[in-house]
Amino acid sequence: MSVFQHDYRPYEGPTTALWKRPLVLARYGLAEAWGSKITIGLAVLALLPCIVDMVLMYLADNPLAKMLVMGGGNKILEINERFFFGMLETQCWFALVLAAWIAPRLISFDLGDNALPILLSHPVSRFGYVLGKFIALTVSLSYVTWIPLLVLFVYQCYSSPVPWGMGHLGIAFGLFFGAAVWIVVLSLIGLAVASWVKWRVIATGAMFAVIFVPAGIGGIASAILRTKWGLLLNVPVVMSELWQRLVGAPDVFRGKVDLPNGAIVGVLIAASLMCVAVLNARIRAREVVRG
Amino acid sequence: MGVIALDRLEVRLGGRTVLNGLTGELRGHAVGLLGPNGAGKSTLINTLLGFHEPAGGSAKVLGLDARTDRMRIRQSVGYMPENDSFIGNMSGVRFVRYMAELSGLPPAAALERAHEALFYVGLGEVRYRKISTYSLGMKQLIKLAQALAHGPKLLILDEPTNGLDPTARQRMVQLIKEIRKEGSMHMLISSHLLRDIDETCDEVLILNKGRIAAISNIEEERRSHRNFIEMEMTGNTEAFTTKMQAMGCECARFAGGRVKVVMPDALSQRDLYVTAAEAGAEIRRIQTRRDSLEDIFLRAMEYEGGRVEHVSLPA
Numbered sequence: 001m002s003v004f005q006h007d008y009r010p011y012e013g014p015t016t017a018l019w020k021r022p023l024v025l026a027r028y029g030l031a032e033a034w035g036s037k038i039t040i041g042l043a044v045l046a047l048l049p050c051i052v053d054m055v056l057m058y059l060a061d062n063p064l065a066k067m068l069v070m071g072g073g074n075k076i077l078e079i080n081e082r083f084f085f086g087m088l089e090t091q092c093w094f095a096l097v098l099a100a101w102i103a104p105r106l107i108s109f110d111l112g113d114n115a116l117p118i119l120l121s122h123p124v125s126r127f128g129y130v131l132g133k134f135i136a137l138t139v140s141l142s143y144v145t146w147i148p149l150l151v152l153f154v155y156q157c158y159s160s161p162v163p164w165g166m167g168h169l170g171i172a173f174g175l176f177f178g179a180a181v182w183i184v185v186l187s188l189i190g191l192a193v194a195s196w197v198k199w200r201v202i203a204t205g206a207m208f209a210v211i212f213v214p215a216g217i218g219g220i221a222s223a224i225l226r227t228k229w230g231l232l233l234n235v236p237v238v239m240s241e242l243w244q245r246l247v248g249a250p251d252v253f254r255g256k257v258d259l260p261n262g263a264i265v266g267v268l269i270a271a272s273l274m275c276v277a278v279l280n281a282r283i284r285a286r287e288v289v290r291g
Numbered sequence: 292m293g294v295i296a297l298d299r300l301e302v303r304l305g306g307r308t309v310l311n312g313l314t315g316e317l318r319g320h321a322v323g324l325l326g327p328n329g330a331g332k333s334t335l336i337n338t339l340l341g342f343h344e345p346a347g348g349s350a351k352v353l354g355l356d357a358r359t360d361r362m363r364i365r366q367s368v369g370y371m372p373e374n375d376s377f378i379g380n381m382s383g384v385r386f387v388r389y390m391a392e393l394s395g396l397p398p399a400a401a402l403e404r405a406h407e408a409l410f411y412v413g414l415g416e417v418r419y420r421k422i423s424t425y426s427l428g429m430k431q432l433i434k435l436a437q438a439l440a441h442g443p444k445l446l447i448l449d450e451p452t453n454g455l456d457p458t459a460r461q462r463m464v465q466l467i468k469e470i471r472k473e474g475s476m477h478m479l480i481s482s483h484l485l486r487d488i489d490e491t492c493d494e495v496l497i498l499n500k501g502r503i504a505a506i507s508n509i510e511e512e513r514r515s516h517r518n519f520i521e522m523e524m525t526g527n528t529e530a531f532t533t534k535m536q537a538m539g540c541e542c543a544r545f546a547g548g549r550v551k552v553v554m555p556d557a558l559s560q561r562d563l564y565v566t567a568a569e570a571g572a573e574i575r576r577i578q579t580r581r582d583s584l585e586d587i588f589l590r591a592m593e594y595e596g597g598r599v600e601h602v603s604l605p606a
Contacts, residue, residue, distance in 0.1 A: 007411075007473070008411055008439065008469070008470060008473045008475070009407075009442075009475075010442040010475040010476070011396065011400070011404060011440075011441055011442025012442070013396070013397070013400050014397065014400075015366075015394075015395030015396060015397075016392075016395045016396070016397060018362055018395075021393055021395070024389070024392045024393055025393070028389050109378055109379070109380055110378060112379070113375065113376070113377055113378055113379045113422075113423075114374060114375055114376045115376055115377055115378050116376075117342075117370075117372045117374075117376050118370070118372055118376040118377065118390065118434070118437065119390075119393065120342070121340050121342075121365060121368070121370035121372070122365055122390060122393035122394050123362045123363075123365040123366045123393070123394060123395065124365075124393055125361075125362070284342075285337070285340075285342040286337055286342045286343070
């Protein structure tokens with residue numbers, strides 16, 4: 001084809017490798033996600049706590065500034081595991097808000113306009129499709145979770161008046177893995193919910209419901225049955241426990257909750273598998289009606 | 292090697308056998324896929340694209356197995372689905388570029404081809420508009436553009452004229468003819484409109500109740516220039532057709548005294564009048580015409596057997 005002659009001409013140029021096709025989906029997904037002003041606004045909002053934390057670090061690491069601003073009181077400005085645990089929690093909950101907004105944009109448009117038959121008629125598998133969207137979502141969430149957290153960690157290493165980094169490398173690992181586990185689970189939940197609910201606004205609401213409704217049910221079950229196991233349905237509690245242990249922060253819930261590591265991992269794996277099952281059922285080029 | 296080769300292909304969906312033992316080879320440049328609603332046309336296309344797993348037998352597209360070489364088939368195929376299928380909040384050019392990139396074109400080449408494809412199908416002027424604002428005809432054309440953009444070896448069009456007004460339909464048929472004439476790709480066109488297939492295809496596969504009712508080379512049929520005689524009669528048409536059959540003719544009677552006759556070379560039209568007079572029938576109107584796809588289709592629909600029949604009307 002040429003624009004000038006309006007004739008068809010076959011394509012004889014090079015083609016990309018098959019494994020790169022999910023990256024095309026990821027690239028277009030990212031463009032779709034970040035093409036919204038609301039996404040930009042949420043991302044900026046999510047970075048505000050990081051700026052506050054950076055200022056606090058500066059104050060904590062600069063004796064003169066600390067003396068001027070805090071008058072010598074340094075209890076609340078101790079940069080330690082607890083401090084980074086708080087940062088991790090804050091950023092991860094911002095990630096939930098961002099995921100609730102972005103995930104439906106990635107999938108609902110395709111489902112709403114019945115684009116799956118046309119998308120999957122190209123050389124990309126269902127797994128490749130989900131992988132592409134998953135990459136787009138995890139990259140978006142990384143932007144507000146482990147990336148700024150590790151930047152702050154590096155800043156702390158740099159600005160601390162005493163050698164700090166090597167002695168606290170566990171915090172960096174905790175920040176990265178804690179955020180990584182959360183964004184993986186969150187991405188799977190987000191994609192599963194978005195694939196189930198075609199309406200974007202409803203999907204955004206459903207995302208919060210999926211996180212918080214089981215928490216309420218778990219709380220009721222715990223209260224009635226007088227057991228701690230109901231808390232396994234409480235994602236905020238489960239994730240706090242996990243983050244706290246990964247970062248090495250002092251126990252906040254221990255004595256009240258004390259969920260075993262195996263149970264926490266089991267719940268997260270079970271939730272992820274349920275999401276994969278939903279995606280497997282919903283992401284299809286053609287639906288088959290039984291009967 | 293045929294474009295599509297089916298070997299005892301069986302597809303079961305939702306506990307029902309939708310395609311039952313399809314066997315045949317399609318070699319035409321533009322193959323029409325005909326059949327009434329529910330015959331299995333779309334299921335066959337979906338199976339060729341790897342959307343449905345065959346329960347038995349095999350299907351090959353361009354020599355590639357539909358079960359094991361799905362990705363390579365999809366690489367070589369451009370597919371225009373029957374129903375609305377697009378991303379409404381994307382502009383036309385962005386959507387076609389996206390699809391071309393998914394087919395493996397590098398981004399720059401994909402963008403160039405997207406522009407070209409949109410101009411080719413006649414959407415050049417509206418390519419920056421969101422697809423959700425397109426009319427039904429435009430939506431059909433953008434589906435065709437995305438199917439063409441990566442230069443496939445086989446173009447699968449599922450009901451391409453569905454919902455189009457006469458002008459848009461004519462434009463679509465003309466485009467299909469141009470693509471066929473260009474000759475670099477094969478086409479499989481599914482439709483329940485005989486006229487569309489008649490105008491665009493050189494071979495036809497007719498499905499009925501999940502079985503192949505006929506595979507016919509329309510081009511050869513056209514070339515054979517067989518003349519058929521269609522009559523409007525009164526009187527004892529049954530006796531007339533019995534006598535004509537005894538003389539070696541193929542006859543079919545229809546409502547309202549319509550009779551179609553295929554005569555052997557040895558007989559002439561005069562024999563019709565003589566036989567009609569003998570049978571107590573009167574020929575009120577007589578018309579000779581060439582074999583048409585409609586005849587092939589109707590014969591295939593009457594056929595209820597399970598084996599493949601290469602339909603051609605006797606000389």
